[in-house]
Every structure is written in structure tokens, then in C-alpha cells.
Amino acid sequence: MIQFENFQDFIAMGGYAANVWSVYAMFAVFLAFNLLWPLRKKKQLMREIKRRQIVNEQAHKQAEPETPVMQPLEPLADAASPAGDKS
Amino acid sequence: MWTWFHKLGSPKWFYDISGRWLPWLVACMAVCLVVGVIWSLLFVPQDYQQGLTNRIFYVHVPVASISLAFFPLMAIAGTVSLVWKMKLADVVVKVAAPLGAWFTALALASGSIWGIDTWGTFWVWDARLTSLLLQFFLLIGMISLRSALEDTDAAAKACALLSIVGTINMVVIKYSVLWWDVLHQPPTNFTVDNSQPNGPEIWIPLVIMFLGVYLFFVISLILSVRNEILRRERRAQWVSELAAQ
Amino acid sequence: MMKPHRKKRLGIILFIATGLTIAIGLTLFALSQNIDLFYTPTQVAAGEVTPGDKVRIGGMVKEGSVDSAQDSLLVSFAATDYAHDVIVQYEGILPDLFREGQGVVVEGSLGAGGVFIADRVLAKHDENYMSVEVKKALDQAGASAANHPLMPES
Numbered sequence: 001m002i003q004f005e006n007f008q009d010f011i012a013m014g015g016y017a018a019n020v021w022s023v024y025a026m027f028a029v030f031l032a033f034n035l036l037w038p039l040r041k042k043k044q045l046m047r048e049i050k051r052r053q054i055v056n057e058q059a060h061k062q063a064e065p066e067t068p069v070m071q072p073l074e075p076l077a078d079a080a081s082p083a084g085d086k087s
Numbered sequence: 088m089w090t091w092f093h094k095l096g097s098p099k100w101f102y103d104i105s106g107r108w109l110p111w112l113v114a115c116m117a118v119c120l121v122v123g124v125i126w127s128l129l130f131v132p133q134d135y136q137q138g139l140t141n142r143i144f145y146v147h148v149p150v151a152s153i154s155l156a157f158f159p160l161m162a163i164a165g166t167v168s169l170v171w172k173m174k175l176a177d178v179v180v181k182v183a184a185p186l187g188a189w190f191t192a193l194a195l196a197s198g199s200i201w202g203i204d205t206w207g208t209f210w211v212w213d214a215r216l217t218s219l220l221l222q223f224f225l226l227i228g229m230i231s232l233r234s235a236l237e238d239t240d241a242a243a244k245a246c247a248l249l250s251i252v253g254t255i256n257m258v259v260i261k262y263s264v265l266w267w268d269v270l271h272q273p274p275t276n277f278t279v280d281n282s283q284p285n286g287p288e289i290w291i292p293l294v295i296m297f298l299g300v301y302l303f304f305v306i307s308l309i310l311s312v313r314n315e316i317l318r319r320e321r322r323a324q325w326v327s328e329l330a331a332q
Numbered sequence: 333m334m335k336p337h338r339k340k341r342l343g344i345i346l347f348i349a350t351g352l353t354i355a356i357g358l359t360l361f362a363l364s365q366n367i368d369l370f371y372t373p374t375q376v377a378a379g380e381v382t383p384g385d386k387v388r389i390g391g392m393v394k395e396g397s398v399d400s401a402q403d404s405l406l407v408s409f410a411a412t413d414y415a416h417d418v419i420v421q422y423e424g425i426l427p428d429l430f431r432e433g434q435g436v437v438v439e440g441s442l443g444a445g446g447v448f449i450a451d452r453v454l455a456k457h458d459e460n461y462m463s464v465e466v467k468k469a470l471d472q473a474g475a476s477a478a479n480h481p482l483m484p485e486s
Contacts (some may be wrong), residue, residue, distance in 0.1 A: 002129050003139075010129070014139035019204055023197045024128070027146045030193050031120070031303060036188060038310035045317050049330040052321075132463030136429055141461060170342045206454045211437075213369040251349045255356050268390055269369045270437055275459040282469060284462040326375025 092171070098316040099325050101175055105309045112306050119299030126292040143201040145293055149300040151194035151219070155260060156304075157187030158222070158253035161229075165247030175312070177243050180250065181233055182311035186304070188226040195203070195219060206270060214263035215271040218256055239318070285322045370437050376448075377416040383442040389418055390437045390456065398432055411436055411448075422450040429455035 004010040013020045127145035134141040161180045168176035198210040198216070210216065229249050236242035264273045277290045320326050334342075382386050391411035400407040405424055409432075410417040420438050429434065435456030442451045442453055455476035462470075 003132060004129065013142065014133065016138065016140045016142075016204060019140060019200045020128075020142045022309060023143045023146050023200050024124070026193060026196055027150075030150075030189060033309040034189055034303070035310070038307065038314055041314050042310070042317070045314060045321075046330050049317070049321050053327060053330060132465065135462055135464045135467035136431065136434075136457065137461075138428075140428075144461070157469070159338070166345055169337050169345060194406075205427070205429050205457050207430070208454055211369070211454065247345070248348065251352055252356075255353055267369070268372070270454060270456055272457055272459040275461065282466060284460040284466065284470075286462070286466065288463065289461045 092173075093270060098174055098178070098320055099323075100172055102313055102316050105313060109306065109309065112302055112309075116299055116302035116306055119295055123292060123296035123299045127296060131292055132288060140201060140204050141323050145296050147197040147201055148293060149193065149297045150190055150197065152189065152297070153300055154190035154194045154219075154222070154306050155257050157183055157190065157226070158250055158257045161187075161246070161250035162254045165243070165250045168243055169247050174319070175316075177238070178312050178315045179265055179308070180243070180246050181238075182315050183308060184229040184233065184246075184289060186307055186311065188223060188230065190304070191219065191226060193224040195223060211270050213269035213271060214267045215260065215269050218260040218263055221256055221259060222253060225256065229253075363391050371411045373416040373418045376418050376442070378380055381442050383444070386439070386441055388437055388439045389420075389448060390435065391418070393430065393434055393436050395432045418448050419446070420448045420450050420453075420455050424453070426453055427455040429457050431455075434458070447478060 011017060123145070128142055131141065131145070133139055161183050164176040164179040164183070167173050168180060197214075198219075202211075203209045230244050232245050232249070233242055236245065263269060264271050275285050277285045279287060282285055317326055317329075370388035373389065373391045374388060375381065381389075389411055393415045394410040394412040394417060397410035397412075397417075398407065399409065406421070407423070407426065408419060408421045411420050412418075420440075421443075422438065422440075430453065436459060437454040437456050438448060438450040439452040439454070440448055464486035
């Protein structure tokens with residue numbers, strides 16, 4: 001059963017409007033920030049990784065013009081530890 | 088015998104599996120939070136003493152309880168990262184600290200606001216409030232340690248040690264209301280009897296909010312773990328392929 | 333199954349953890365005499381509180397003891413732990429949850445004649461939540477806040 005007879009009562013929260021609504025507002029900010037911030041960061045990261053790839057490809061092309069474009073990433077992948085490495 | 092354990096530590100494996108799970112988790116979280124918030128704001132009966140300030144209970148209790156899960160989580164993950172050198176475990180220790188600081192800050196803030204009208208003060212240096220504030224500072228300490236030492240072995244060791252201290256503090260937070268005479272009330276004993284105090288009309292919306300906030304905690308943690316995996320593995324072949332898509 | 337160097341590292345971590353636990357445990361034990369937020373009326377009656385010292389006293393507001401002045405914010409009431417009472421005087425606005433039969437924490441100092449002069453009154457609310465209807469039904473069943481077991485067996 002809804003505890004309020006009208007919208008004004010709901011907003012007024014029995015005289016505790018400032019406290020109740022500020023807590024729920026903080027809760028909303030808390031949820032939104034901690035979901036949207038990682039998503040934004042992921043976009044930035046992906047953009048950054050892509051940008052580096054392009055830079056690497058171009059550097060590679062200039063160094064060895066005959067190399068096919070399909071393998072420019074190989075030296076980089078060798079230098080780094082392989083993905084999914086076990087401990 | 089240990090293969091599943093090592094598989095669990097594989098960043099790529101985790102990235103793949105968590106990507107498949109995320110949509111379902113987000114759907115469940117959204118349902119729980121929407122139902123929980125509407126129920127607790129509109130349908131929970133007025134408290135016989137607190138009136139409608141009891142709405143704050145439904146944010147404060149789930150957030151504060153889950154804020155206590157961070158240090159045990161980081162202590163376990165930190166130990167695994169130091170002993171087995173599992174990459175994923177240190178990632179969890181790193182990204183859990185900021186999220187834990189958010190949880191603790193909201194627990195402190197919502198509790199203070201609740202206290203203004205119910206206690207007559209927003210702060211008192213009792214054991215419960217003080218130990219929760221200490222948890223907040225420990226988390227801030229871990230975050231700054233991380234940014235100072237970056238992803239070095241020293242950072243992993245220092246953070247694992249701090250998580251052990253934080254876990255002991257977490258036990259103090261949990262039992263402070265029982266061990267000492269403090270202003271904060273002890274935990275509530277809920278009952279299934281609707282004609283008694285703390286009946287289902289009080290706790291059903293609380294359980295729904297709990298589920299929602301728990302799922303939120305898991306989702307936010309997974310999102311940050313995935314980002315940190317991408318960052319640390321940025322030179323790996325599978326990340327390059329992912330970025331090229 | 334565990335490699336020796338891992339076993340050694342786990343041993344070191346467990347050793348440090350145990351050490352820290354003992355150290356913190358001992359510190360807390362040492363503090364536990366003073367960590368309580370407030371004195372009880374029984375402790376006051378036993379003379380553990382020096383008059384003039386700034387302290388907190390916690391107890392229940394005794395039923396029928398609240399006496400507020402007509403023309404000012406002056407109020408006096410008895411804080412009790414059902415063994416001893418302390419008479420408290422306070423001038424100011426009381427928190428919303430200040431009720432007879434409910435918990436209260438007062439901050440101030442013990443004055444002459446054993447009357448506690450409070451600078452601050454905090455309401456200590458209990459862990460029970462119920463609707464007005466449930467409360468009314470319980471009261472009608474003859475269980476007032478003072479005498480019915482608020483904590484259900486669980």
C-alpha cells in the first residue's frame with residue numbers, strides 16, 4: 001500500500017525531506033558514477049591502444065617497406081609477455 | 088589439481104567470461120534497484136518512532152554492510168597475489184580500494200544524515216563510527232600507496248599487509264556495537280511474524296535493496312577489473328585484436 | 333602440491349597476520365576499559381564520575397520523569413538503568429527520538445547535589461523497526477514498550 005495520499009506528501013517525507021532526499025540523491029550519484037566512470041575509461045583505453053597500434057604500424061612500414069602489412073605487430077607481441085600467462 | 092586455479096588467474100579468460108556475464112548481471116541489478124527504491128520510498132510503513140526517516144535505513148544498511156566486505160576480499164586476493172603471483176588477484180586488490188572508499192564514504196554520509204534527526208547529532212566518536220572512519224582512511228591510504236608505487240611488487244606487498252590490518256578493523260566495526268556501550272544501535276533481529284517488530288514488511292524491501300547493491304558492487308568491480316586487465320595487457324596479442332575490431 | 337617457495341611466502345604472510353592480530357587484540361583489550369562511550373547510572377551512583385568532569389551518561393529516560401518548563405526550553409528528566417537513576421537538567425531542543433522509555437545519552441558534567449547538567453542530549457534509538465499499526469496492536473495486547481521482550485527469539 002502506498003503510504004502517501006498525494007505527491008506533495010511524498011516530496012515532504014513527513015518533514016524529513018532534506019535528509020531522505022539528500023541520502024537518495026547521494027545514492028544515485030554513487031551508483032551512476034561507479035558504473036559510468038569505468039565505461040568511460042574503457043573507451044579511452046581502447047582509443048589509446050588503437051592509436052598506438054597505428055603508430056606502430058606506420059613505424060614498421062617505414063623501417064621495412066617490403067614487409068606485408070599483415071604482420072606489423074609481431075615484434076611488439078614478441079617483446080611483451082604472452083597473453084593469458086599462467087603464473 | 089591447480090589448473091582451474093591458474094585458469095582463474097588468466098586475465099584473458101576472465102575478460103571473456105565476465106563479458107558474457109555482464110548483461111545478465113546488469114539486468115538483475117536494474118530490476119532489484121528499481122523495485123527496491125520504489126518499495127522503500129513509497130510502500131514501507133512509517134516507523135512508529137522515526138516516521139519517514141526510516142527510508143534512509145534502506146540505503147544506509149546495504150551500503151554499510153557491503154562496505155565491510157572490501158577488506159576481507161582484498162586480504163584474500165592480496166594473499167593469493169603474493170603467494171601464487173596470480174596477476175588477476177593483484178588487479179582485484181588495486182581496483183577494489185577506490186570502490187570500497189566510495190562505499191565507506193556513502194555509509195558514513197548516509198548514517199550521519201540519518202543521525203541528525205534520530206540521534207540529534209551527525210557525528211559522535213563512538214567505537215562504531217570511529218572504526219568505520221578508520222576504514223575509510225585505510226582505503227585512502229591504499230589508493231595513495233598504489234599511485235605512489237604503481238604496479239610494483241612493493242605496492243602489492245604493502246597493500247596486502249594493509250588489507251590484513253583493515254580486515255581486523257572490519258571485525259572491530261562489526262562487533263563494536265556488541266562489545267561496548269555505544270550510541271549506534273546493535274544489529275536488528277528480523278522475524279517472519281508480521282505482527283511483531285522487524286517483520287517482513289520491514290525486511291523484504293531491505294533484502295531487495297541488498298541484492299541490488301550487491302550486484303552493483305560486483306558489476307562495478309568487474310568493469311574496473313576488465314579495464315585494468317586491458318591496461319596491463321595492452322601489448323598482448325588478444326588486446327590488440329580486441330582494439331582493432 | 334604447493335611449491336616450497338610459495339609455502340614459505342604463505343607462511344610469512346600468516347605469521348605477520350597472526351602477529352598483527354595479537355598486537356591489535358591486545359591494544360583493544362587494553363583500551364576496552366575506556367572505549368565505552370558513556371557511563372551507566374550505576375557507575376555514577378558508585379562514584380566513578382568525578383563532579384565537574386566532562387563525561388557522557390547513557391540510560392533510559394524514566395517513564396513519568398520528564399518535566400519541561402512552561403516558559404523556557406529547560407527540561408529535567410531521570411536517566412535510569414533500572415538499578416539507579418541520575419537526574420539530568422538540560423536547556424535546549426531535544427532530538428526527535430527523545431521519548432520516555434527510550435535510550436538516551438547525555439553529555440555534560442555532574443553538578444553539586446548529584447544533578448547532571450547536560451550540554452547535549454542524544455537519543456539512542458534501538459534496533460527495532462515497526463509500523464504504527466504493529467505498535468498499536470502490540471500495545472493493545474498489553475505489551476508496552478517497557479515490559480514486552482522487544483527482541484524476538486531467533
